[in-house]
Every structure is written in C-alpha cells, then in structure tokens.
Amino acid sequence: MRILISCHPTQGGSGVVATELAMGLASRGHDMHMAAVERPFRLGDNRDVHFHPVNVTNYPLFKYPPHDLCLANEIAEAIVAHDIQIVHAHYAVPHAIAAILAAQAVQPHPVRVVTTLHGTDITLVGSHRDFYRVCRHAMVQCDGLTTVSQWLLDQTMKEFDLPEPPVVLPNFVDCDRFGPRGRAGWPEDGEFQVLHASNFRPVKRVVDIIRVFERIQRQIPARLVMVGDGPERGLAEELAGELGICDRVRFVGPQTAVEDLYRSSHLFLLLSDYESFGLSALEAQACGVPAVVSDAGGLPEVVRDRVTGRLSPVGDIEKIAQASLDVLGDAEQWAAMSEAAVSHARRTFCRDKILPLYEDFYEQILKQ
Numbered sequence: 285m286r287i288l289i290s291c292h293p294t295q296g297g298s299g300v301v302a303t304e305l306a307m308g309l310a311s312r313g314h315d316m317h318m319a320a321v322e323r324p325f326r327l328g329d330n331r332d333v334h335f336h337p338v339n340v341t342n343y344p345l346f347k348y349p350p351h352d353l354c355l356a357n358e359i360a361e362a363i364v365a366h367d368i369q370i371v372h373a374h375y376a377v378p379h380a381i382a383a384i385l386a387a388q389a390v391q392p393h394p395v396r397v398v399t400t401l402h403g404t405d406i407t408l409v410g411s412h413r414d415f416y417r418v419c420r421h422a423m424v425q426c427d428g429l430t431t432v433s434q435w436l437l438d439q440t441m442k443e444f445d446l447p448e449p450p451v452v453l454p455n456f457v458d459c460d461r462f463g464p465r466g467r468a469g470w471p472e473d474g475e476f477q478v479l480h481a482s483n484f485r486p487v488k489r490v491v492d493i494i495r496v497f498e499r500i501q502r503q504i505p506a507r508l509v510m511v512g513d514g515p516e517r518g519l520a521e522e523l524a525g526e527l528g529i530c531d532r533v534r535f536v537g538p539q540t541a542v543e544d545l546y547r548s549s550h551l552f553l554l555l556s557d558y559e560s561f562g563l564s565a566l567e568a569q570a571c572g573v574p575a576v577v578s579d580a581g582g583l584p585e586v587v588r589d590r591v592t593g594r595l596s597p598v599g600d601i602e603k604i605a606q607a608s609l610d611v612l613g614d615a616e617q618w619a620a621m622s623e624a625a626v627s628h629a630r631r632t633f634c635r636d637k638i639l640p641l642y643e644d645f646y647e648q649i650l651k652q
C-alpha cells in the first residue's frame with residue numbers, strides 16, 4: 285500500500301506512535317511517506333520512509349503563519365506525486381482537518397483518510413470550543429477513525445457523540461529495540477534508579493514525581509532520572525531544590541536512546557491526571573521495568589496491577605510512595621514483576637502483533 289502519515293514531530297507519544305508505524309510498515313514492504321514541519325525525532329536517519337517537510341510560508345499580511353493550510357497543501361502535493369492511497373493523520377488537531385482538506389483538494393483522485401485519536405486531542409484540545417466543530421467535522425468525514433485505548437473510545441463518544449464509534453487499535457512497542465537484554469540487576473549494595481519520561485505538561489503532574497521520590501529516597505538509596513522537557517520542568521527543579529534532593533535528581537532533557545535509560549532503571553513512574561494509553565509505561569515494561577502509574581484513563585489497560593507494576597490513586601503521594609517502596613522492597617518479587625512486565629508487553633503490545641491489525645484496517649477502508 286502507499287500510505288502517507290502526518291503527525292506532530294515534537295517529543296510526544298502521538299509523534300512516536302506515528303513514526304514507529306511508518307517505519308514498521310516500511311519494513312513490511314509498504315511505500316511509506318511522512319509529512320510534518322520538521323523531521324519527527326523518532327525517525328532518526330531512517331531511509332526507508334520518504335519524508336515530506338512542510339514549508340510554512342509567511343507573508344507580511346499574515347499576523348500568524350498559516351501552518352495548517354501549508355500542511356494540507358503538502359499532503360495534497362504528496363498524494364498526487366506518489367499516488368497515495370491512504371492519508372493517516374495522527375492527532376485530530378490539526379492533522380485530521382488538514383488531511384480532509386487535502387483529500388478534497390485532489391478530487392477526483394481516490395484517496396482515503398484515516399485518523400488516529402491519541403488523547404489530549406479529544407480531552408483537552410478538540411473538545412475546546414475553539415476547535416470543537418471543525419474537529420468533529422473531520423472525524424465524521426474520515427473514512428476510518430481509531431483510538432489507542434477503550435477508555436479513549438468511550439471519552440470520544442461522550443464528547444463528540446459520533447454516528448459510528450471508532451475502532452480501538454492499541455499502541456505498540458518495537459520489542460527488538462525495547463527489550464530486557466542488559467537490564468539493571470537488583471542493586472545489592474548500590475542504589476535504585478527511578479525513572480520518569482514525559483513532556484512535562486501540567487497533565488503529567490511532574491511535581492508529584494519529585495514528592496514521591498523524596499519519600500522513596502528517605503527509605504532506600506535511590507536516584508531519580510527525569511527525561512524530557514516542557515512547561516513544568518522549572519517547577520519540578522525548584523521543588524527538588526526546596527526538598528534538598530538536588531544531588532539525587534538528574535534532569536537529562538530529551539533523549540534519543542531512551543531504551544538504555546529504561547534498562548538501567550528499577551522503577552518507572554507515570555503519575556498523570558490521566559493518560560489515554562501511556563506509551564512510556566509500555567516501553568518501560570518491555571525493557572523489564574515495573575511501572576507505578578495513575579489508576580486513571582487507559583493506564584489500567586496497559587499496566588496490570590500487582591503483576592507488572594502498581595495502579596495508584598492520582599495525587600495521593602503517600603500511597604504512591606508506599607506502592608513504589610513495595611515494588612522495590614524485595615529482590616525476588618521485583619525480579620518476578622520485571623519478568624511479568626516483559627512478557628505482558630510482548631504478548632499484548634508487540635509491534636509484530638499490532639501492525640497486521642493496521643494493515644487489515646487499511647485494507648477494509650480501501651475496499652469500502
């Protein structure tokens with residue numbers, strides 16, 4: 285199949301999933317294209333995916349550069365030049381809307397539009413009055429609509445009351461890259477490494493990560509590694525200073541080889557208000573790292589409570605710290621959880637299992 289994927293190229297789960305999908309489908313022989321304002325960071329130096337940079341033209345009359353129109357135009361150009369059969373938009377705003385416009389612009393060229401909803405595009409952005417109508421219009425006009433979890437499907441139907449429910453196609457992990465080989469062992473005399481990775485947006489509650497870690501390191505020798513960057517990084521750094529644990533916490537910014545950081549860790553924390561899925565918790569588990577996550581959103585679909593990690597009440601610092609200490613409390617139990625995390629990730633969310641679902645979905649859409 286000839287498929288073009290458009291996504292936000294910046295650090296964030298939707299861009300990661302979109303890029304992994306493009307690379308994975310290219311490795312299965314499909315002619316894959318991506319369009320974005322810059323090269324998606326997960327694409328690295330991959331040469332199997334054709335990248336179409338979106339050039340955002342400005343003109344003195346425009347107060348704001350018309351990014352979304354330039355995106356739609358680039359998609360339309362690529363459809364015609366490469367005889368694209370499917371445009372797959374990741375994140376409704378603005379990708380689904382731009383894809384619909386591009387498909388209309390190239391008529392009568394036959395092209396189908398698929399959109400994957402990722403979470404905040406529904407819960408925060410798309411449902412906001414400023415986007416609601418065009419967002420719903422794009423979802424209704426798409427030939428296929430998917431969500432990354434059952435929870436997000438339910439939220440979408442609640443917010444948008446669509447004539448047809450989307451299809452759940454869960455996120456996935458490349459089990460060759462994100463695997464347990466070389467993972468950290470139980471630190472007999474050393475210290476535990478606790479990890480968090482996100483875009484530090486308010487929904488991630490990074491301040492809770494610092495508070496929970498402060499309680500953990502009171503009981504056991506531990507260090508915290510904070511991966512990523514975003515609006516609440518300053519707050520988290522400040523709090524680490526106030527709590528006197530600066531020497532125990534490293535803010536390492538965005539990382540390309542994040543799998544090495546997972547493998548050198550003993551515990552992964554994701555304490556968001558909610559996550560539609562929580563891709564980082566899946567990647568951590570695939571590397572053999574038990575995850576303590578919020579009992580909210582789609583996270584219970586990804587982490588098995590007391591088997592591969594713990595589900596904890598949002599914002600309850602004492603309970604989350606205790607759950608974390610329980611996970612790190614006993615070598616044998618930790619090793620069993622680490623093993624269970626790997627097999628759960630492989631059995632349920634391995635790339636090789638999920639990509640065929642996408643292929644079947646595309647084929648059904650092409651037959652419509």
Ligand code: GMT
Binds near residue numbers: 297403
């Ligand atoms: O988490 C973010 O704020 C980034 C966002 C994105 O679209 O880049 O992530 C969402 O999509 C990811 C991939 O499907 C999911 O794993 C995340 O759970 C979801 N984030 C939220 O729902 C908050």
